[in-house]
Amino acid sequence: MEPQAEGPAPQSGFGEALPPAGSTIAAIATAVAAGEGSVAIVRLSGPEAEAIGRQVFVAAGRQAWDSHRVLYGHVVDPSSDERVDEALLLLMRAPRSFTREDVVELHCHGGLEAVRRVLELVLAAGARRAAAGEFSQRAFLNGRLDLTRAEAVVAMITARGRRAAQLAMAGIDGGLQRRITTLRERLLDQLAELEARVDFEEDLPPLDGAAVVAELAAVRAELEALVAEGQQGERLSEGLRVAIVGRPNVGKSSLLNLLSRRDRAIVTDWPGTTRDLLESELVLDGVPLTLVDTAGIRTTEDPLERLGIERSHGALAAADAVLLLYDLSLGWSGDDEALRRLVPDGVPLLVVGNKADLLESGESSSGAAPEGPADVVISARSGEGREALAALLLQRCGLGDLTGLQVSLNARQRDLAAGAAAALAASLEAAQQQLPWDFWTIDLRGAVRQLGEITGEEVSEAVLDRVFARFCIGK
Ligand SMILES: Nc1nc2c(ncn2[C@@H]2O[C@H](COP(=O)(O)OP(=O)(O)OP(=O)(O)O)[C@@H](O)[C@H]2O)c(=O)[nH]1
Ligand SMILES: [Mg+2]
Structure with missing residues (x-):
């Protein structure tokens, strides 16, 4: 929903050089998918918005077409009088609208078919299909938004975590x-x-x-x-790519499952189970992450496993942060040390000792103490250490304390x-x-x-077109 109150007064400097576009544009403003979304909105903006609305919408009873009032009625095909959908119509006359032009929103049933049909009717009645970002571009050109606010709207739509959404709102x-x-x-x-x-x-x-x-x-x-x-x-907005790497069987896939809180990856006691990269999207303390589970790295003759290991190296090189896992019950080995040296300089690295439960239950095969350079000790099986791991990971990535971030x-x-x-x-x-x-x-x-x-106070038309082209259609 757009705020409907009048926006800040137009600021001098932007908008004035470019004439407001004269045509009336229309688009579906909500996400559409078959069988999903109970309501979908077709939005029109421009001088003909109200006239087009009156052509395709028949209000029930004697409701007045007042600005900022909701009308109940039906979308009707003017050529056949066929009722296409039951709908609400919201008229917002200029300048009290998102674009500062006359805006009409038709709130129809969600899904795919009805809303597409409604859009076709308003196009047939004289509206033009809006380009990506064109509503926001008009809002900007008419002084309703400066460029940072318009871009913050995109950030809000695409926000993948609570913190990113908060920052978008601040924008x-x-x-x-x-x-x-x-x-x-x-x-x-x-x-x-x-x-x-x-x-x-x-x-x-x-x-x-x-x-x-x-x-x-x-x-x-x-x-x-x-x-x-x-x-x-x-x-925070774009999220972090975090690779989980380590020798076979140390519990990488188990850790992915623990952090995602679901059974995403196959776990067996067979070393070399994971053969391909497996990604899982999650939000940790409000921060979006893409976790990448990898094939355990070792020397092997198995050609399939070797291909998987090649991909592990690729994931390691492309990650924003690395979780290097080792088995506490086996202790830290020269192979683990070799893996640590593969982590590129400057990439945040967390050395994670796993299977802490085995040490506690005395099942450690080597009888080794939890030696090794563990930054954090966990049990992917029991879930112990999950919170500490999450907190330390975000801290190492510079996202631990976000209180001052605005x-x-x-x-x-x-x-x-x-x-x-x-x-x-x-x-x-x-x-x-x-x-x-x-x-x-x-x-x-x-x-x-x-x-x-x-x-946006000093910006060329070419730059503006590029900025708004990143928006979605209907925004
Ligand atoms: N006791 C105990 N066992 C664990 C723990 N985490 C994983 N395991 C077991 O260790 C075995 C290997 O776990 P995976 O998660 O498949 O290990 P992986 O590192 O993904 O192994 P590969 O894909 O082969 O490289 C399984 O039998 C798990 O149940 C843990 O914290 N404690
Ligand atoms: Mg695995």
Whole structure:
């Protein structure tokens, strides 16, 4: 559901250069699948939305077509008067709508057939099929949303975990927009002072270069902090790929099952059971993970197993984090050590000692103590250590303490924020070399422009098209 209250007043700077699109667009705004979803919504936006609604919808009794009131009735094929579906119609007249245009939503029955038919009728009545993201693009062009809010809507739709959804909501509330706008305005203040000196140095009081430098450095530090925070948020939104690796029979598949809380992978006491990669999607403490179970790594003549082991190496190389499992009852061996050395530098690694229950019950075949470099000790059989493992894994991935995290940046936003920070570094370099004022302004202007591209205040049509093309149809 879109918030229906009037949005913030249009902000100067964006939207004005591009004329609002004149046509009326339509799309199915909800996910559709045969047999699923009790309600589906066909959404129309544009000057003809109400007229098209009146052509295809017959309200029961004497209900008035008032804005922001729900009408009950039927969608009817105007060419045959056939009743196509029983439906509700919601009319939202401009500007109090998501796009700030006239919007009509037809809430019809879910599934596939009725809603498709309703869409065909509104298209036949004069609407045009909306392109991906076109509703949001209109909302942006009409000043209803800045670009960060529009992109946060996508993040909300695609959020795979509670924390990612919370960050998306903060973005929809304008958290990122406010932070970027504040920084951009601070830079604009400095730019104005500098440019005034370039043109009218002799008419103005002397400029305190040290104060300008201090301010630029402060904004740069804030941008760098924002990029770091945003990277954490990005990992949270996109999720982590975690590979479970180890020698055969140490309990990798059992651990996958334990963490997924279901019987996903085949477990036997036969070393070499898992032959192929097996993925399981789960959410751990609000963080989405893709766990990858792998074939136990050892030297073997079995060609099938060898292929599986090759894939294990591939999974190890592609992972964002690695759980290296070993059997506590057998102790840490040279083979385990060799596996540890395969984990690429910089990839978070957790050495997990499994089968703790065997030690406790004295069934350890080697009589070995839980030696070895275990970061955490678990029993995939009893579930002991699950929580500790989850907490430590997230901590090693920099996602342990998320209390201060307030923004998530997507790749576009991150590149622009990092680019602005780099431009400020160049500007500070010019200052350090005591170059004339206009040398300071070149990169400073670049930084201002990049921040404006994040919010959409300075952005070309080509960039906009690319941004909105990532949206789904009906959004
Ligand atoms: N006692 C005990 N047995 C376990 C534990 N975890 C796994 N096992 C047993 O160890 C055997 C191997 O478990 P798997 O999960 O198939 O091991 P794997 O590492 O996936 O083995 P491969 O796929 O062959 O590499 C099975 O008999 C499991 O029941 C544990 O915590 N305690
Ligand atoms: Mg296995």
